[in-house]
Structures are given as structure tokens and as C-alpha cells.
């Protein structure tokens with residue numbers, strides 16, 4: 001059963017999004033031959049997000065995605081994959097290390113049995129990765145990123161953690177004792193891709209499929225902050241693990257999405273890292289060394305004297321009338337943010353496409369520009385006091401990159417327009433920063 005898949009095939013790419021792919025077309029002997037299914041899925045992510053926006057608008061008469069929240073989610077997804085520019089994924093690296101040195105037997109890579117065993121194994125391990133990401137606070141510090149949106153739509157699926165990959169790898173290692181890395185490399189990607197389409201409120205009950213598969217209705221409950229939703233429905237592709245291990249619940253009352261304590265910000269580094277700082281601060285409020293340690297090991301709702309996972313009834317009560325954090329920002333600023341975000345997205349794609357030919361220095365520079373852009377956009381959306389200065393510095397970097405040919409226009413025909421736009425942006429934010437500084441100085445005089 002040789003790997004006869006054409007990685008560029010639209011049909012294969014589309015079917016990979018829904019786990020509708022056969023062992024015959026996705027079995028490979030070497031890890032190097034495994035397609036980058038997730039990387040190749042970008043057009044499908046965009047296509048399905050646009051489709052959700054259109055269908056959602058036609059069905060509800062209102063946009064199902066807001067610009068501030070959607071951009072933050074996509075930015076989180078971009079950040080989460082940056083380590084892959086510099087190294088192979090942690091999960092696959094650790095897996096190959098164990099396989100090379102400690103494997104007990106070798107399941108044949110070209111057998112459909114192996115393919116299905118690895119599918120079940122990856123999904124089973126994912127259940128435990130995910131469950132512990134909710135039940136152990138220092139892993140939750142990474143995973144809370146995915147739950148920090150107060151909306152539930154396809155962009156939420158992309159809101160991934162930068163740091164979760166550094167802890168999740170350990171859970172898959174038992175499989176490395178028997179199953180070839182190339183089969184694992186296929187399933188770890190297909191499992192992640194399947195979880196994209198279930199992040200929508202537009203698909204309702206799917207009948208008998210709800211018994212076996214994780215579906216939009218089951219995963220919607222997982223994103224709820226109502227007491228009955230907390231620590232439920234961890235499954236990846238299959239929901240049977242939740243039914244087996246007692247963590248399944250169906251939707252009851254209206255689901256309110258997001259974290260128990262919403263963060264009310266779109267600043268991307270805060271979204272990614274704030275919980276680590278919170279845990280550090282929280283641990284200092286306890287006197288005993290034991291309680292300080294348990295802050296990191298027990299569940300996020302834990303308090304001294306309470307069970308390991310805490311008591312969810314202690315969480316803030318919901319009324320069902322909660323309104324997501326929604327900043328009031330002008331239409332021209334929204335247009336500005338969209339254009340600069342798209343320019344950074346072009347550079348991001350460029351780095352991934354050319355990572356084999358770019359020098360480390362250039363890769364770091366381009367990645368730094370992308371990071372600075374999505375950070376600065378968050379500052380602008382939040383209308384932070386230092387947003388003007390940060391944006392001015394970012395425009396300086398952008399103009400430098402443009403000068404040396406490291407930033408492409410949105411379209412080749414728009415080269416001159418983009419150049420003028422970048423210069424005007426720099427001028428605007430420079431003037432605004434200076435006028436801000438001048439008015440502050442005037443006030444203090």
C-alpha cells in the first residue's frame with residue numbers, strides 16, 4: 001500500500017479536513033514523505049470561514065464573527081505554529097526518539113490495521129492530553145488560550161496555544177513503542193484538522209453520528225463556562241472516550257462561551273501568556289509549600305480544603321444575558337488593521353514557503369515583524385495608551401523590510417500603492433505619537 005496521495009490535490013485536502021481519507025492514500029514509509037496536511041489546509045480554513053460568515057449572516061441576519069475576536073484567534077493560530085519554522089514539532093521529535101531507541105515491535109507501516117490502530121491510539125491519547133490540559137493548572141495555562149474567545153465559530157478553532165505543544169508530546173510516547181512515526185505523523189495532523197469544522201453553531205444535531213463522533217453540538221458544550229459544561233466533552237474525533245470515562249454531557253441550558261473569568265483584551269501576548277503570571281501570583285498568596293505547589297498541579301478552580309478539581313459551583317454565576325467583550329473602534333481603524341494584518345499574513349506565508357532557503361537572520365527578522373504586527377494590532381484594538389508609539393516603531397520596521405525586499409504587496413499590481421500606504425502609515429503614527437507626547441508634556445508643565 002504505497003503512498004499514492006497527491007499532496008496538492010484539492011480533493012484530498014478537502015477530505016482531510018473531515019477525516020474522509022483512506023489508509024491507501026495516506027500511508028507512508030518515511031516521515032519525510034508525509035504531506036504537511038495542516039500547512040496545506042490554509043485555503044480550506046479561509047474558504048470555510050468565509051462560508052460560515054455568509055451562511056451565518058443569511059441565517060441570523062448578523063455576523064457570526066467579530067473582527068477583533070476573529071483576528072485575535074487567527075493571530076493565536078499563527079503564533080502557535082512559529083516554533084515549526086525552527087524545529088520539527090515536539091510531538092513528532094519525541095516520538096521518533098523513542099521509536100528509534102526503545103520500540104518493542106514494529107507494526108507494518110503499509111497495513112490498514114496499523115492505520116486504524118494508530119487512529120484510535122492518537123484519539124485516545126488526545127482525550128487524555130486534553131483532559132489533563134483542563135485538570136492540571138500549569139498545562140491549563142497553555143490550553144486556556146483556546147478557550148479565551150467568547151464566541152464559538154471557525155476562527156475559534158484556530159485560537160491555539162504557543163506553549164501547549166511543549167507538554168502534550170509526552171502523552172503520545174507509549175504509541176512510539178509499537179507504531180511507525182510516519183503513520184503517527186499522518187494521524188496527529190488529521191486529528192487536529194478534524195477539530196476545525198466542529199467549531200460552529202451553524203451545524204445542529206447530526207443524529208446517530210452524535211453517539212460516536214465529536215460534533216459541533218458536543219464541542220460547543222466543551223467551550224461553555226456554565227457550571228455543567230466545565231471539564232466535559234474532551235474528545236478529539238470520537239466522543240466515545242467521554243462516554244466511557246464519565247466526562248460526557250449533552251447541551252442543557254444556553255451555553256455561554258469563554259473563560260470563567262473573561263480576559264477582555266485582544267492583546268495577543270497577554271492572551272497567550274497571562275495565566276502563567278496569574279499562577280505565579282496566586283501561588284504566593286498561600287503560606288504552605290504544599291499549597292504553593294498544588295496551585296500548579298491541581299485544577300484551575302482548586303482552593304485549599306477543596307477537592308483536586310475544586311468546586312465549580314464556586315465559579316461566578318451566569319445569567320444567560322452575558323455580552324462578549326466588544327470594543328468600540330472606528331471603521332477607518334478597522335480597515336487599517338485588516339490591511340496591515342493581511343500584509344503580515346503574506347510575510348508569514350512567505351517565511352513558511354521559503355524556510356529552506358531563507359537564512360536564520362532573515363527568518364528571525366520576518367518572524368519578528370509578524371509578531372510585532374499582531375501584537376500592535378491588539379494594542380490598537382484595545383486602544384491602549386502606548387498603541388501609537390508601538391505602531392510607529394512597527395511601521396519603521398515595515399518600511400525597512402520593504403526597502404530591502406522582504407515584504408511583498410498584497411498583489412503584484414499594488415506594489416506602488418502598498419509602498420505609499422506603508423509610508424503614510426509611518427507618517428501618521430509618528431505625528432500622532434509626537435502630538436500625544438507633546439500633550440502629555442503640556443499637561444505636566
Ligand SMILES: [Zn+2]
Pocket residue numbers: 130134143146147222
Ligand atoms: Zn479544551
Ligand SMILES: [Zn+2]
Pocket residue numbers: 146156157199219223
Ligand atoms: Zn475547541
